[in-house]
Amino acid sequence: MPNKLSISVWAALITLTGVGQTASAQRVQVAYAGSMTAVMNRGLGPAIRRDLRLRLEGRAQGAYGLAHFITSGAIRPDLFICITPGPMRIVLRAGFARRARPIARTQLVIAYSAHSRFAKLFQAGKTAWWRILEKPGLRLGRTNPETDPQGRNFLLMLRAAGQKLGQPQFADTIAGPTLNRRQIYPEAEVMARLQAGQLDAAAAYQCQPVALGLPYIHLPWPLNLGPGSHRALAHMRLRLQGKSYRPGRLVFYAAVLTRAPHPRRARRLLHWLLRPMAQSILHHYGYDAAAGARSLP
Amino acid sequence: MKARLRTGLRRLAWGGAGAAAMAFFLYPFLGLLTPVGPWQWNAGVPGSTAAAVRVSLGLTGLAMLIVIAAGTPLAWQLSRQQGWRRWLWEAPVLLSMLLPPLALGLLLALSLGPGSGLGRMLLRLGLETSNSRLAFVVTQIYVSLGYYVIAARAAFAGLDSEWETTAALLGQNHWQTFRRVTLPLARLGLAAALSLAWVRALGEFGAIVITAYYPSGMPVQLWINLQDSGLPGVMPLLVLFLLIALPLPWAAQILAARRAAPRS
Numbered sequence: 186m187p188n189k190l191s192i193s194v195w196a197a198l199i200t201l202t203g204v205g206q207t208a209s210a211q212r213v214q215v216a217y218a219g220s221m222t223a224v225m226n227r228g229l230g231p232a233i234r235r236d237l238r239l240r241l242e243g244r245a246q247g248a249y250g251l252a253h254f255i256t257s258g259a260i261r262p263d264l265f266i267c268i269t270p271g272p273m274r275i276v277l278r279a280g281f282a283r284r285a286r287p288i289a290r291t292q293l294v295i296a297y298s299a300h301s302r303f304a305k306l307f308q309a310g311k312t313a314w315w316r317i318l319e320k321p322g323l324r325l326g327r328t329n330p331e332t333d334p335q336g337r338n339f340l341l342m343l344r345a346a347g348q349k350l351g352q353p354q355f356a357d358t359i360a361g362p363t364l365n366r367r368q369i370y371p372e373a374e375v376m377a378r379l380q381a382g383q384l385d386a387a388a389a390y391q392c393q394p395v396a397l398g399l400p401y402i403h404l405p406w407p408l409n410l411g412p413g414s415h416r417a418l419a420h421m422r423l424r425l426q427g428k429s430y431r432p433g434r435l436v437f438y439a440a441v442l443t444r445a446p447h448p449r450r451a452r453r454l455l456h457w458l459l460r461p462m463a464q465s466i467l468h469h470y471g472y473d474a475a476a477g478a479r480s481l482p
Numbered sequence: 483m484k485a486r487l488r489t490g491l492r493r494l495a496w497g498g499a500g501a502a503a504m505a506f507f508l509y510p511f512l513g514l515l516t517p518v519g520p521w522q523w524n525a526g527v528p529g530s531t532a533a534a535v536r537v538s539l540g541l542t543g544l545a546m547l548i549v550i551a552a553g554t555p556l557a558w559q560l561s562r563q564q565g566w567r568r569w570l571w572e573a574p575v576l577l578s579m580l581l582p583p584l585a586l587g588l589l590l591a592l593s594l595g596p597g598s599g600l601g602r603m604l605l606r607l608g609l610e611t612s613n614s615r616l617a618f619v620v621t622q623i624y625v626s627l628g629y630y631v632i633a634a635r636a637a638f639a640g641l642d643s644e645w646e647t648t649a650a651l652l653g654q655n656h657w658q659t660f661r662r663v664t665l666p667l668a669r670l671g672l673a674a675a676l677s678l679a680w681v682r683a684l685g686e687f688g689a690i691v692i693t694a695y696y697p698s699g700m701p702v703q704l705w706i707n708l709q710d711s712g713l714p715g716v717m718p719l720l721v722l723f724l725l726i727a728l729p730l731p732w733a734a735q736i737l738a739a740r741r742a743a744p745r746s
Contacts, residue, residue: 214613214696222709226530242613244695245709258597259588259692260612300517373709380712381516397712398519446596 212240213450216255217266218248218437219372220291220335223396224470229458232466237457239450247333247372248272255281255442263451265440268390269334269433273440273481282440287478288458289437289467292409293335293342296394296401300382307386307402314402315346318359318386325359326375326387327368331425334433335372339388341421341432342408349408363425390435395471410435412477436478514720518713531719534703535726541615541699542684545622549630549679552623554672557634558660572632579628583688590621590693618694622683630679637671638664673738677731684727700726 213233217225222245230241244251244260248267252275254260265282267273273285295314297307306317318325330336340360347355360368370378376397378384394401407414415434423430439458441451457463464474524530560571581589594611595601601611611617645667649659665672687701695702700723707715 219709222706223711226706226710242696244613245706246691254591254692257592259591259595261596373705373712377708377713377716380518380714396710399712444596 211238212242213264213447213454214242214262215264215266216244216251216260216262218268219245220268220390220393221245221266224392224467224472228466228470229463232462233454233457236462237453239454252276261444261446262442263445263447264454265442266437268435268437270438270481271334271433273438276440277482281444282442285438285440285481286455286459287436287475287480288439289472290412290475290478291390291392291435291472292411293338293435294389294391294394294401294403294409295386296379296389296399297386298379298382298384299400301385303385304400307400314404315350315355324385325368326370326378326384327360328372328375329369330363333372335388335390337423337430338410338433341418341423342404342410345418345421346408392471434478436475438481514717518717520714521718522711522715523718530703531722534698534700535722537697538684538699539726541618542622542680545619545626545683546676546680548623549627550676553627553630553634557631558638558664560631560635561638575628575631578624583625583686584692586625587621587689587692590624590689594620613694613696615697618690618697618699621689621693622686625686625689626679626683629682630675633675633678634672637668637675640671641667670738673734677734680730681727
């Protein structure tokens, strides 16, 4: 009971748990897109500690959510990294960052489960990807297109594929209704369900299956939304809840935030991310170089 | 004969219903048998599991001490209130419990975070109120205090006030009566209240993921591992979580029951 607790016990606990800790000298806080968790935790984090002597404290969440957290003042990281220009524009327009640099790029792929009965078909590479997705009984996973850019990009890719194949109904055949509750899961759950064999295949950014060791197949350009694809697919539109969306550029942008508690550390980190060491780590985790992508705004 | 048969059937029905409920509770644990590949104890980051356990146990322990210190007098006070006064005192407590954790996390981040007046003031004193141990403990206290207070209030309210009256007649002052009579009598209920608060705080995710992603306690680490390595990184932490969360509530119940036994 509290009356029996001596002051020394309280002091020991407070010291032990470090609740009264003052701002740590060497930490740098980065808010980043959830799909980057593996490369941040296992690849970049240890290298940043070694090269820059900074302790990376990451916050991995949906990039749009993070952008709104930042502009509302609920969180105050040093650096913000997101995929596609959309979330970064929210931060830039609100004046919370001045410039965002492209640091890497990824592409849309189809990840599949090694336990799936369709795994051999994917692996053999003899059947076209769209023919496999059309197979009856294939359990496909994707993210919510209303809230997640990846979900939107996948639907746009299916529609573009339908145009190329001369099958206007292709996207509807594969994805069903826009909010198909048999296919839609949160991003981390899609990958987890693939691992557990509850899904046969899923839309993914290349860096996701690479980090988890899941097998995947490439999509042909421009359906993979690789460099220059947004121009090739400029005519594509997806209308959701009264808004019109175009295929996104799958570029990772990083920006030092104007209210960063440690702006100097954030700038050092951003410069380091563009250097060969960081780029080779990114490459190892399935990211491509951002060559050709322009800074924002 | 008929009566015996009826009793037997009734017992069987109750037993069956109980067994079905138990099976329902235990069923999700079959998920642990899912073949997801070799379990990764640190999800690729050495020491991350041990750090998450340390953070969860240390900081939740500290939060519980504060919950006991702040919640016990409040619960006792609540148990002595009647009518509208009681509702007035209880309203803020219930409010803290009714809010969805995510909404609570957002409110805490906005009101206590670096963008708020209090957050700025504390930051000037060197205390960070976002992504810090302080934010972690404050969030845990907020999410669990209500549960402790409501359960502890019920424990105090269930006491026979004659014992306290007798103690007062024997010359014990308020504090002595509370310490020597009320607290020991309510021990079992208070242990249950503490167990509830402990489990609530230890498992908190929705609010903590907003206010204190760092230092990552076990629920946030589970989320990180899920995004980092998928299920092979989650499974070991799940087992560890169970092993760590269970002993305190069990120990508290057993200890309280043993000490209460001679009186019953």
